[in-house]
Amino acid sequence: MARKAPREDPGEDALEVTAPKTWAAGIPAVTHALRMGYDQMGVRRTALSLLKVNQKDGFDCPGCAWPEGDHRSKAEFCENGAKAVAEEATVRRVTPEFFAAHPVSDLLSRSDYWLGQQGRLTEPMYKPAGSETYVPVTWETAFTIVSRELKALRSPDEAAFYTSGRTSNEAAYLYQLLVRQFGTNNLPDCSNMCHESSGSALTETIGVGKGSVHLDDLHRAGLIFVVGQNPGTNHPRMLSALEKAKRRGARIVAVNPLPEAGLLRFKNPQNARGVAGGGTSLADRFLQIRLGGDMALFQALSRLLLDAEDAAPGTVLDRDFITAHTDGFEAYAERLRELDWDDVAEATGLARDAIEATARDVMSAQSIVVCWAMGLTQHKHSVPTIREVVNFLLLRGDIGRPGAGVCPVRGHSNVQGDRTMGIYEKPAPEFLDALRKEFGFDPPRHHGFDAVETIRAMGAGEVKVFFAMGGNFVSAAPDTAVTERALRSCRLTVQVSTKLNRSHAVCGREALILPVLGRTERDRGPDGADRFVTVENSMGVVHASRGGLPPASPHLLSEPEVVCRLARGLFGAGCGAATGSDVPWAAFGADYDAVRDSIARVVPGFDDFNARVRRPGGFTLPNAPRDERRFPTRTGKANFTVNPLEVPRVPPGRLLLQTLRSHDQYNTTIYGLDDRYRGIRRGRRVVFVHPDDLAERGITDGGLVDLVSEWPDGLERRADAFRAVAYDTPRGCCAAYFPEANVLVPLDSVADTSNTPTSKSIVVRLERRGSPSGGPGEAQPR
DSSP: OOOOOOSSOOOGGGOEEOOOOSSEESHHHHHHHHHHHHHHHOHHHHHHHHTTBTOTTSBOOSSOOOOOOSSOOSOOOOHHHHHHHHHHSOSOEEOHHHHHHSOHHHHHTSOHHHHHHTOEEOSOEEEOTTOSSOEEOOHHHHHHHHHHHHHTSSSGGGEEEEEOTTSOHHHHHHHHHHHHHHTOOOOOBGGGGTTHHHHHHHHHHHSOSSOOOOHHHHHHOSEEEEESOOHHHHOTHHHHHHHHHHHTTOEEEEEOSSOOHHHHEEEOTTSHHHHTSOOEEOOSEEEOOOTTOHHHHHHHHHHHHHHHHHHSTTSSSOHHHHHHHEEOHHHHHHHHTTOOHHHHHHHHOOOHHHHHHHHHHHHHOSOEEEEEOHHHHSSTTHHHHHHHHHHHHHHTTOSSSTTOEEEEOOOSTTHHHHHHTTOOSSOOHHHHHHHHHHHSSOOOOSOOOOHHHHHHHHHTTSOOEEEEESSOHHHHSSSHHHHHHHHHTSSEEEEEESBOOGGGTSOOSEEEEEEBOOTTBOEEOTTSOEEOEEEEOTTSEEEEEOOOBOOSOTTOBOHHHHHHHHHHHHHHTOOSTTTTOOOOHHHHHHOHHHHHHHHHHHSTTOTTHHHHHTSTTOEEOOOHHHHHSOOOSTTSSEEOOOOOOOOOOOOTTOEEEEEEOOTTEETTEEOOSOBGGGTEESOOOEEEEOHHHHHHTTOOTTOEEEEEEEOTTSEEEEEEEEEEEEOOOOTTEEEEETTTTGGGSOTTOBOTTTOOBOTTOEEEEEEEOSSOOOOOOOEEEO
C-alpha cells in the first residue's frame, strides 16, 4: 500500500547540512529508488513499472533523454528515473473534491514539492472568470472554451503554444500542425531555456544542431570532457557509459565549478565492484573552473595545440581534415595567437600548469568527445563558448570519426524529438514547404515568439491566450514575478498536464487544466487495441514507447487525442489563416500509424517510419557530420569561428550565482527535500558559497541571508531567507537551487543569439537577515 500525500508543507527549519559525498550511486541509490516507488505506487506496481522502463518492449523513461544500448539490463533505470516513474505511476489522485477544498489562493501558498506530491490529475478542470476555484467540466466544454477564446483573437499571433520536452513525436507533430493551421509560429518550448545555445552554435559551425556521436563513440573515446554537467544527479545512466569508457582505457576530464560526486567515483549498483567494492574513479582530472570561464579554457587549450604544431609541424593538428573539411582556419588561428594568458587566468581561475597538463592529455588522445549540459548553455556568451568547443575539436579532426565528436546532453526525454517534429518558432522554409505539400495550406512564414519573447508579449498584452502542452512554465521560466504577472494578464491559460504544479495556480482570467495519459499508461484506440508513441533520444535514436499500466482515470485522453479533438472543434466552424485545408484530424486522433505516415512524408530521415520503428530498439536518424563527414553549413564545410574572449567580471562585493538542481529533483519536479550528494537534508533554500567569501562578508556558515540580484534595468530582484552553506566553490562564485532562485534571473539577461536565460551567471549580493520570510521574492526599485 502506497503512502498518502503530505497534508502540509514541511518547514525549512528542519534543514540539516552534512559533509558532501565523494561518490555516487551504490546501494543507497537502489534503496532510495525503491522507497520512492513504495511510497508512491506500492510494491506490486513498483515492480510492474520499473521492469518496463527503457526496455525495447516497454516505455521510455519520463526523465532524461540519455540513450540505451542494444544490450540492456533487466533494470535499465537510474535512481532519478525510478523517481520520475513513481511520480507518474503514483496511486495518489487529485480529484474535483481536492480543488473544491483548495482554491487558487491556497495552491499559491504551497511549495512545488507539496503540489507534486498530491498525485495524478483525474478530470478536466475549469476556473471561470472571477472565481478562485477550479470546477470539473466535460472535455467537450473544455474544447469549446479554448476554441471560443482562440476564435475571438484579432490575430493568431495573440496566442502562444508552449511545449514540454516530454511530449511524444506524434503529439508534437500534431501540435505544431494545429498551431500552424491556426496561423502562427508562436511555439516557445523548453529548449529555449536550456539547450537553444547548443543548437544555435552547432547549426552555424557543423550544419546540424544536434550531437554528432553514438553511444558507442563514447565507449570508444580516448579522452572525454564532461563540461558544465552533473551526470550523477541529472543523467545517472551516463555514469555507466563513462565507466565502460574508462575500462576501455579512456581518460576523463571534468570541468565544473562544483565537485560532483558522480564524477569523483561511481559505485555501479549493477556489478559487484559497485556493490561490495570501491567502485570506479571516473575523473582523471578535475578543473574547478569559475562560472563562465569555459570559453577561455577551450581557447587556451586550442592555443597550446597551435603552439605545439608550430614547434613540430605535422604532428599535432589534423591538417588533411582542416584542408578538406573546414573553412576559416587561418583567421581563427591568427586571432587565437593573440590570446592573453592573464585573461585566461582571470576567467577560469585555473593555474596555467593545470591547463597545460590537460593539453598534454589532448595531444596524447587518439579521439576526443566533449559532453556538456546547461553549465555551458546558460551564459550571455554561451553560443561563442560552444563555437570554441567545436573549434577545439576541429583542430584534430575530432568530428565525424569513431570515438569522437560533440555531445550536448539533453536534459529531458524527447526534447530533441520535439524540435525534429517542428516545435520551433523559427521554422525552416523547407519544412513549411513540406507541410504545404502534405496538407494543402500555406503555413505562416514569419518568425514566432520564443519563451522569453512570449513572456514579454503576454506582459504587454500582445498574447492573450497561453496554451501549454506539458511542463511547468512558471517554475521553468526566469524572472518569476514578471512571468507570473504576464500569465495573469492573459484571458485564458491552458495547462495540459499529468500532475499538479505551480503553473496551475498562476492563471489567466479563465484557466483550464486538461489531464492526459502518462508514459507509463496503456493507450487504447477506438478499436480497443493498444497504441504506442515514439521518442528520440539525445543521440538521434527514434524508438517506440508503450505504457502498460491502467490509466489513472477513465477521463484521461492521450496528448495526440487532445490536439486532434481541439483541432476538430477549432477548424470545424472555420478559424485561423488556413481554413479549408485538408488535415484528417479525426483519422489522426484515432490512428497513430496515420500520423507516422504523414511524418514520413514531411520530416527528413523518417522514411518508412512505421516499419522501422517497430524493429526492437528503433532506428537512428541520419546525421551528416557523423555519417559522411559532410557539413551542411553556408560554406559547405565545418566552420572555424573567431570569438572575442569574454571574461566575466563582477563588481566588488558581489558574487556570480548559478542555479542548479538538487539530487531529489528533475527539472522543475521536486521529488524530495534532500540533496544527499551535496550534504543537504530536509530543505532547499540554501546558497553554496566559498568559506572565504562568507568570512569576507561577515556571514557565518549556516547564517540566514537574502539573495539580491542586480541588473541595469534599475530593479533589484530578491530571494529571501536562504541558508548560507560554506562549500567548495571557486572564489567569487555561488550556487542555489532552481526554481527557488529563478526570481533572481532578469528576463532581459539572455544569451546572445540563442536568447536563453542566463541562469548560470547572475550577479548577486548577499544580505544578512535575522529571520526568514519564506517569500518568493519580488523586483523592487533600487
